[in-house]
Amino acid sequence: MNAPHDWLQRFHERDPIALAKIITIVENRQPGYQELLDALYPRTGNAYRIGITGPPGAGKSSLVNSLVPLYRAEVKTVAILACDPTSPFSGGALLGDRIRMQDLVANDDGVFIRSMATRGSLGGLAQAAQEVALVLEAFGFDLILLETIGVGQVEIDIAQAADSVVVVLVPQSGDVIQAMKAGLMEIADIFCINKADQGEADIFYRNLQAMLSLAMRDWFPPIVQTVATANQGIEKLKEAIEKHRAFLGEEGLRARRRARLRAFIQELIEQELRVRLWDGSRLRDLEEQLERVWEKTVSPHQVARHLLKQLGISRAA
Amino acid sequence: MNAPHDWLQRFHERDPIALAKIITIVENRQPGYQELLDALYPRTGNAYRIGITGPPGAGKSSLVNSLVPLYRAEVKTVAILACDPTSPFSGGALLGDRIRMQDLVANDDGVFIRSMATRGSLGGLAQAAQEVALVLEAFGFDLILLETIGVGQVEIDIAQAADSVVVVLVPQSGDVIQAMKAGLMEIADIFCINKADQGEADIFYRNLQAMLSLAMRDWFPPIVQTVATANQGIEKLKEAIEKHRAFLGEEGLRARRRARLRAFIQELIEQELRVRLWDGSRLRDLEEQLERVWEKTVSPHQVARHLLKQLGISRAA
Numbered sequence: 001m002n003a004p005h006d007w008l009q010r011f012h013e014r015d016p017i018a019l020a021k022i023i024t025i026v027e028n029r030q031p032g033y034q035e036l037l038d039a040l041y042p043r044t045g046n047a048y049r050i051g052i053t054g055p056p057g058a059g060k061s062s063l064v065n066s067l068v069p070l071y072r073a074e075v076k077t078v079a080i081l082a083c084d085p086t087s088p089f090s091g092g093a094l095l096g097d098r099i100r101m102q103d104l105v106a107n108d109d110g111v112f113i114r115s116m117a118t119r120g121s122l123g124g125l126a127q128a129a130q131e132v133a134l135v136l137e138a139f140g141f142d143l144i145l146l147e148t149i150g151v152g153q154v155e156i157d158i159a160q161a162a163d164s165v166v167v168v169l170v171p172q173s174g175d176v177i178q179a180m181k182a183g184l185m186e187i188a189d190i191f192c193i194n195k196a197d198q199g200e201a202d203i204f205y206r207n208l209q210a211m212l213s214l215a216m217r218d219w220f221p222p223i224v225q226t227v228a229t230a231n232q233g234i235e236k237l238k239e240a241i242e243k244h245r246a247f248l249g250e251e252g253l254r255a256r257r258r259a260r261l262r263a264f265i266q267e268l269i270e271q272e273l274r275v276r277l278w279d280g281s282r283l284r285d286l287e288e289q290l291e292r293v294w295e296k297t298v299s300p301h302q303v304a305r306h307l308l309k310q311l312g313i314s315r316a317a
Numbered sequence: 318m319n320a321p322h323d324w325l326q327r328f329h330e331r332d333p334i335a336l337a338k339i340i341t342i343v344e345n346r347q348p349g350y351q352e353l354l355d356a357l358y359p360r361t362g363n364a365y366r367i368g369i370t371g372p373p374g375a376g377k378s379s380l381v382n383s384l385v386p387l388y389r390a391e392v393k394t395v396a397i398l399a400c401d402p403t404s405p406f407s408g409g410a411l412l413g414d415r416i417r418m419q420d421l422v423a424n425d426d427g428v429f430i431r432s433m434a435t436r437g438s439l440g441g442l443a444q445a446a447q448e449v450a451l452v453l454e455a456f457g458f459d460l461i462l463l464e465t466i467g468v469g470q471v472e473i474d475i476a477q478a479a480d481s482v483v484v485v486l487v488p489q490s491g492d493v494i495q496a497m498k499a500g501l502m503e504i505a506d507i508f509c510i511n512k513a514d515q516g517e518a519d520i521f522y523r524n525l526q527a528m529l530s531l532a533m534r535d536w537f538p539p540i541v542q543t544v545a546t547a548n549q550g551i552e553k554l555k556e557a558i559e560k561h562r563a564f565l566g567e568e569g570l571r572a573r574r575r576a577r578l579r580a581f582i583q584e585l586i587e588q589e590l591r592v593r594l595w596d597g598s599r600l601r602d603l604e605e606q607l608e609r610v611w612e613k614t615v616s617p618h619q620v621a622r623h624l625l626k627q628l629g630i631s632r633a634a
Binding site (some may be wrong): 034037041042125153154261262265269277278294296301307311 | 358437470581582584587610616625
């Protein structure tokens with residue numbers, strides 16, 4: 001039972017152990033992971049994906065904790081993929097507060113939770129998260145919650161792999177600015193002001209609304225106020241997500257998913273290209289050229305042009 | 318006086334208008350910018366670079382405002398490059414608080430300030446910032462301050478283009494965690510707790526120190542407490558930077574700069590490769606294949622492998 005393909009049969013029989021095992025194979029890029037994904041791919045595409053992102057401490061885990069039972073009441077199966085592009089410095093320790101979430105699964109096999117942390121390059125996590133999301137889709141979950149920690153580019157990439165993106169903020173003055181700076185404003189389909197019983201939530205609400213009104217778009221992101229720990233406003237949040245889904249419609253959803261698929265394939269190619277590029281003799285060549293740049297015999301751009309020429313990839317016709 | 322090369326003569330005569338013009342050409346990647354950089358490159362390498370990074374609102378601009386006069390007192394010329402990888406949503410408006418900095422330049426031609434904001438891809442800003450830093454070095458500045466806004470990957474990339482990196486935090490509980498998550502802990506050579514008169518600065522200091530003690534490294538980053546707006550602790554910050562410089566020594570500095578140069582060249586090549594890759598017929602080919610993936614005839618990885626094969630870049634020997 002060790003070859004990747006042996007797990008497929010059990011996966012198709014909806015064995016959660018096979019699901020966990022296949023995710024591990026994909027996450028760690030173990031031999032055969034691409035073939036597994038190839039085999040699963042035809043079964044994907046039937047889950048709705050909700051991205052939940054925002055600065056650390058905004059209470060995203062609590063929100064997920066409150067949101068999931070509402071979907072479970074509709075007998076929808078839910079997978080939660082919590083992604084932590086944490087630096088190697090912290091290991092994966094910051095996923096700790098996610099342990100509380102395990103309550104959700106304790107007596108319910110309709111809920112599945114998986115945490116992913118960075119291994120090596122940051123770009124790799126967004127890619128791996130998308131691959132794991134495909135596995136979850138193929139397993140048959142109705143709903144996938146993509147939860148991220150923090151507001152970096154990786155989080156944005158992961159959130160953009162969702163059909164509806166919820167940006168969670170707390171009513172603190174710096175938060176809107178920071179979210180803006182991080183590029184969260186563009187990707188938000190729904191804003192959630194969590195911990196709305198703290199701080200100056202009303203002023204925050206008005207500021208956020210004022211800022212949003214500056215941007216013209218078809219869909220004006222609704223702002224929902226919640227207190228996740230007290231289960232307040234969660235129904236409204238769910239309604240807002242459903243409204244966005246209805247707004248997208250068949251056509252909008254298709255457009256979004258196609259764009260996502262295109263970006264995913266492009267990234268697959270670029271990543272593999274990078275791996276192939278900096279290998280063996282090419283890395284040695286770079287090292288030699290680096291010596292000449294260091295001595296100021298040539299410039300960095302001259303070396304780049306030289307190495308590119310050797311690669312022989314020309315602009316396409 | 319319009320061709321890029323015409324500006325070079327005036328640049329060599331240390332004409333600040335030519336400096337500004339050449340930076341604009343480089344920043345906007347106008348025709349001839351690479352040749353300009355090639356021409357300037359031999360004059361680079363004589364400036365010390367200090368990176369100043371940390372979450373928004375930490376008071377980085379105020380710190381720079383207080384730090385620069387100390388260096389000017391030593392008759393060092395200083396260039397400040399403020400980089401804002403702000404989302405297109407905000408334009409470049411967040412650079413507003415930088416306007417105060419103009420006071421530094423008002424009566425002193427030994428100080429030069431330039432702001433850069435994102436145009437298009439985020440990756441491009443880190444690259445462009447490094448190119449502009451080379452221009453500033455060639456102009457003859459003794460010191461370059463690379464200031465960034467926020468804590469994203471781009472900020473980290475830019476900060477890593479410095480010889481000494483100062484990470485600025487304010488004594489708020491969430492800040493250390495956030496800095497950790499953003500990967501700031503690994504790149505910090507010096508920590509600066511600014512606004513040390515606010516919040517629980519002492520507890521924050523001890524927490525930060527405790528967290529740092531978990532990581533083994535040759536250089537234990539000193540933690541300096543400042544109140545930039547009241548000019549407190551700035552001398553100490555400068556001393557800490559100088560201590561780090563002394564720690565690096567000739568050899569450490571060379572190793573750091575060589576590694577930076579290598580990464581810079583690699584990124585130049587990868588960026589150009591991406592541009593060449595998704596061009597004309599290849600993009601059309603991708604679109605055709607995407608249709609097949611959409612219909613689930615093939616998987617994303619199968620298409621990626623197919624397109625990679627066509628490219629003909631194999632692993633190097």
